[in-house]
Amino acid sequence: MKLGDVGELEILERLRKRFASCSxxxxxxxxxxxxxxxxxxxxxxxxxxxxxxxxxxxxxxxxxxxxxxxxxxxxxxxxxxxxxxxxxxxxxxxxxxxxxxxxxxxxxxxxxxxxxxxxxxxxxxxxxxxxxxxxxxxxxxxxxEKRVIRRSGASVGDRVYLSGPVGEASCGLELLKRLGRSVNLERGEELQLSLKWESVGPLLMRFLLPEACDVSEYSEYITSMIDISDGLFLDLTRLCRESSVGVRLYEVRLPVTEALGEVSAFLGKAPYGFITSGGEDYQQLFTSREPLSMFIEIGEITDRGLYIVRRDGSEEEIRPEGYQHFVSQ
Amino acid sequence: MKLGDVGELEILERLRKRFASCSxxxxxxxxxxxxxxxxxxxxxxxxxxxxxxxxxxxxxxxxxxxxxxxxxxxxxxxxxxxxxxxxxxxxxxxxxxxxxxxxxxxxxxxxxxxxxxxxxxxxxxxxxxxxxxxxxxxxxxxxxEKRVIRRSGASVGDRVYLSGPVGEASCGLELLKRLGRSVNLERGEELQLSLKWESVGPLLMRFLLPEACDVSEYSEYITSMIDISDGLFLDLTRLCRESSVGVRLYEVRLPVTEALGEVSAFLGKAPYGFITSGGEDYQQLFTSREPLSMFIEIGEITDRGLYIVRRDGSEEEIRPEGYQHFVSQ
Missing domain, CATH: 3.30.1330.10 (PurM-like, N-terminal domain)
Structure with a gap:
């Protein structure tokens, strides 16, 4: 059997079992x-x-x-x-x-x-x-700093937060693929496109030169956390699995930045896919019992099942789509 | 210019300069x-x-x-x-x-x-x-443990020690190349050769399943140390450069184990090359002011120049032969 038939998550699960005994x-x-x-x-x-x-x-x-x-x-x-x-x-x-x-x-x-x-x-x-x-x-x-925040600390009733908007990085990658070239942002290069550079520049920046997001100032209020490297749905699934909880998200609360909206339209794609399954945004996804208005509240922790309430009111199951190694995408 | 024209040591030197500022x-x-x-x-x-x-x-x-x-x-x-x-x-x-x-x-x-x-x-x-x-x-x-032992602590008059014999690993690799196959030592596999398995087995073990050598029991007596991963001459050169000292080794003191002697002869090569330039033995090379009879004393630290006194009494300059990445071997 080849690794391509096993998948990253299963390999990780085996590793955890094999190397479980710890001092x-x-x-x-x-x-x-x-x-x-x-x-x-x-x-x-x-x-x-x-x-x-x-x-x-x-x-x-x-x-x-x-x-x-x-x-x-x-x-x-x-x-x-x-x-x-x-x-x-x-x-x-x-x-x-x-x-x-x-x-x-x-x-x-x-x-x-x-x-x-x-x-x-x-x-x-x-x-x-x-x-x-x-x-x-x-x-x-x-x-x-003060204490270690784990993926496993979420409990029923916690609010689910994003440190910032997601989806821009993967949308930026799609745009780059369409352009078929690199953009030297670190040297101040700007492109002439039919889109406004004020939209395109920051969006490409999220993919090409992303900055990690530090929310430790609020760590006393945070019950669990994971960084979004492989996509919102996939990383949220990981957090919920570690915490043995469910979650309900609301599509209407997922932020669509102006840049994401414009560039998605240019690419002929809906922002929803970028937001829910696009990786490499390096925002933090975390839970808290407190209202934290400086962050984006996108849902709440439930006792089981992972769902998203779509704009039309229907409830859809969240499938962990995002980047997994050794799994055909 | 390509890295193949620069060499590992020069790249490392650049890295050190670039990332020198430390907290x-x-x-x-x-x-x-x-x-x-x-x-x-x-x-x-x-x-x-x-x-x-x-x-x-x-x-x-x-x-x-x-x-x-x-x-x-x-x-x-x-x-x-x-x-x-x-x-x-x-x-x-x-x-x-x-x-x-x-x-x-x-x-x-x-x-x-x-x-x-x-x-x-x-x-x-x-x-x-x-x-x-x-x-x-x-x-x-x-x-x-007690204190940090660096490469840079050797001073003139220190004795130079090996924690154990070197050269067996690279000789084992040569033998394997000659055999053209792997040997499943971890499953107890033995080979039928014209050589005694009591010589070949441990020698192959040094290459295939080497064990790291801990001399920390004596660390209070040790002035400088480096592990031999890339070859005695190359790693000794590194230690001397860091300590800004020279060294004089004596060929007659370099241990030739029975296994190394036998297998070298079988391969039609002199043990000297394996001992001085073969890598991956993972013995420790260290200096001390004290006589430490449990280790192999191979020379002394001098104020400049790296030399080895050959068996015939002639003094040869030590050239840092051993494994360097990006350098044609």
Whole structure:
């Protein structure tokens, strides 16, 4: 049997079972955004993310700088999702020997910009040759601020929040595919399109140079959290499964930004698909018992079943659509 | 300019310069076996290692189990090289979708055996698809025991030690290449050769299922340390460069194990090349002011120049031969 027939979630489930036995100093092990480890009463958070050419990025659509910056943001987002403060990073690079030095320099410039953006230190790593593919891993560790926020803390009656709008990143990717080229946003490049650049620019930014979202200021009110890397429905399903709860969302509450509306229309697609199944927005999805008006309340936690109330009042089951490795999309 | 024209050491030097600015809590940053970080008075060590198919291993010569076990040992070795105790690990896997489930299971069994061997916990990681190559990264963190041992602590007059014999791993690889097949040592497989299995078995073990070497019991006597992953001469050159010292080794003191002698002869090669330039032994190379009779004393630290006194009394300059990525071997 091949991995393509098994799927990422099942592989992860096997890993969790195989490596379940953990020491007392492991507060959170496999299966959350980051691991949490007890160091003499202080909680260390640690997480790793890998991006590989041809799967996570297509170098005809993104610049090496953007790959580097996004790698940092996606990792930082995992630490933020646990209510932590990222501090230290290690970078592993696997590069073909015919990689141009200028390519590596541009990638490292993106890493460097990310490191500065979040106030991190790069303290180590590894660089190795490869036969033909460019693969990069970043490990980020940091300290939990007040407490560790897990995926498993949601309970019935909690309100469900988004830290910001989702769907723009995947809509940006669709637009890039249509354009068939990369856009050098980090050098201030602007495109001449029939769309307003004020809409297109920020939307492309969400895909090409996303920023991780830190809601730790409100962590005392947050009962559970996950960052949206693979799509709202898929990541929400993960949160609900870990918390053993259900959820009811309301389509009418899902924000459609002006940019998303305009670019979706340009692409001839409905925003709904981008919002519910598009990945890489790096917003935080979290639950709270409190009304938190600075965030977007999109539904509530129920005791079972995952549903969304559509605009016409009908209730549809939420299927975890989003990006899973080893599953035909 | 391509990376193949630059070389790993130069790339690392650039990385060090680019990411030099570090916070106060970074005790050791880029450029040692592991980073050392201050967590409220406790020292966390963290290191990452990547292995990729076709570069670090050839699946016609090694089993997936062996890849997994060695990945753990090589990472643990980095923590030992800083005088630390490894505790937690994160595993990143990049796998082609046509990977057989049985392949993944065997690899994870090797990881699992390594995790148990060193008393670690696997607390997280990442699994992603790839187009065509199998790449794995392991990050290990742990705590410094008494103090952090760096590459840079050697001074003139120190004695140079090996924790055990080197060269067997690379000799084992040569033998495997000659055989053109893998050997399932983890299942107790033995080969029928014209050589004694009592020589061949342990030698192959050093390459296929190496164990990391912990000398932390003696850390109060150790002034500097590096683990030998890329070859004695290359790793010794690194240690001397970091310590701004020279060294004089004595060929006559370099141990030639019976197994290495026999198998080298069988291969028609001199043991000297394996001992001085063969990688992946995961012994520790360290310096001390004290006589430490339980280890192998191979030379002394001088104020400049790297030399080896050959058996005939002539002094030869040590050239850092060993494995460097992006350099034609």
């Amino acid at each position: 007392e100093d492991v507060i959170v092990g496999i299966g959350d955004d980051a691991a949490a480890l007890d160091i003499q009463g202080h909680t260390l958070l640690i997480s790793t993310d890998t991006m590989t050419e041809g799967i996570h990025f297509d170098l005809t659509l993104v610049t090496p700088y953007q790959v580097g910056f996004k790698l940092v943001s996606s990792n930082v987002s995992d630490i933020f999702a646990m209510g932590g403060r990222p501090k230290w990073s290690l970078l592993s690079m696997t590069l073909p020997p015919d990689t141009e030095k200028s390519f590596l320099d541009s990638f490292l410039e993106g890493i460097s910009a990310g490191i500065k953006r979040y106030g991190l230190d790069l303290v180590g790593g590894d660089i190795t040759g490869s036969r033909n593919s460019f693969t990069v891993s970043l490990t980020i560790s940091g300290m939990a | 106060e809590d970074v005790i050791v940053g880029i450029g040692d076996d592991a980073a050392a970080l201050d967590i409220q008075g406790h020292t966390l060590l963290i290191s990452t290692d990547t292995m990729t198919e076709g570069i670090h291993f050839d699946l016609t010569l090694v089993t997936p189990y062996q890849v997994g076990f060695k990945l753990v040992s090589s990472n643990v070795s980095d923590i030992f090289a800083m005088g630390g105790r490894p505790k937690w690990s994160l595993l990143s896997m990049t796998l082609p979708p046509d990977t057989e489930k049985s392949f993944l299971d065997s690899f994870l069994e090797g990881i699992s055996a390594g995790i148990k061997r060193y008393g670690l916990d696997l607390v997280g990681g990442d699994i992603t698809g790839s187009r065509n190559s199998f790449t794995v990264s392991l990050t290990i963190s742990g705590m410094a």
